[in-house]
Amino acid sequence: xxxxxxxxxxxxxxxxxxxxxxxxxxxxxxxxxxxxxxxxxxxxxxxxxxxxxxxxxxxxxxxxxxxxxxxxxxxxxxxxxxxxxxxxxxxxxxxxxxxxxxxxxxxxxxxxx
Amino acid sequence: xxxxxxxxxxxxxxxxxxxxxxxxxxxxxxxxxxxxxxxxxxxxxxxxxxxxxxxxxxxxxxxxxxxxxxxxxxxxxxxxxxxxxxxxxxxxxxxxxxxxxxxxxxxxxxxxx
Numbered sequence: 001x002x003x004x005x006x007x008x009x010x011x012x013x014x015x016x017x018x019x020x021x022x023x024x025x026x027x028x029x030x031x032x033x034x035x036x037x038x039x040x041x042x043x044x045x046x047x048x049x050x051x052x053x054x055x056x057x058x059x060x061x062x063x064x065x066x067x068x069x070x071x072x073x074x075x076x077x078x079x080x081x082x083x084x085x086x087x088x089x090x091x092x093x094x095x096x097x098x099x100x101x102x103x104x105x106x107x108x109x110x111x112x113x
Numbered sequence: 114x115x116x117x118x119x120x121x122x123x124x125x126x127x128x129x130x131x132x133x134x135x136x137x138x139x140x141x142x143x144x145x146x147x148x149x150x151x152x153x154x155x156x157x158x159x160x161x162x163x164x165x166x167x168x169x170x171x172x173x174x175x176x177x178x179x180x181x182x183x184x185x186x187x188x189x190x191x192x193x194x195x196x197x198x199x200x201x202x203x204x205x206x207x208x209x210x211x212x213x214x215x216x217x218x219x220x221x222x223x224x225x226x
Binding site for chain 2: 004031033035041042043044045048050055056058091098099101102103104105106107
């Protein structure tokens with residue numbers, strides 16, 4: 001069964017550094033998402049992406065964040081200058097569109113020191 | 114504001130006992146409802162979903178959920194819990210016109226042998 005994959009599984013970085021989290025969505029899906037889950041808290045929506053554009057974003061997704069689909073298979077989340085409070089599990093998801101079920105990857109745990 | 118409430122943070126049941134996890138939502142539009150399960154160190158796996166039609170939906174691993182519009186609830190049930198069901202369970206909601214899922218805070222299930 002096709003699945004969403006994410007790399008790396010764990011990323012440790014210093015405050016102020018840039019990080020790029022990578023995702024490979026399910027191949028025939030057209031909509032891509034990032035969510036995050038701070039330890040012990042709920043999963044929160046960050047951004048959705050369709051047709052090479054952001055289609056919706058939350059208030060968390062400020063200028064420090066960006067997303068890109070650099071080629072036909074990868075979908076990336078960049079954090080330009082990480083803060084301590086960016087430490088969280090970041091989940092990528094994809095679906096065929098609209099309210100279709102979103103399929104989640106295993107997550108990348110980001111630790112900012 | 115749109116929200117999802119899972120009133121029980123932790124639930125402990127004995128193996129073989131029945132289980133009900135509660136989920137209440139507050140949403141202005143017609144909701145699409147989901148239950149996901151997250152095992153330790155794993156991503157979010159879809160258990161079941163409700164879009165329309167029969168309000169009792171069947172999912173994987175023997176789970177079912179019932180949508181009750183009058184109570185704004187979508188409770189998850191399982192008649193006989195197995196030790197492997199120990200995990201965290203998240204209820205999520207979305208609607209047409211948006212791409213984001215709104216998640217509840219999760220219920221951590223512990224199963225006693």
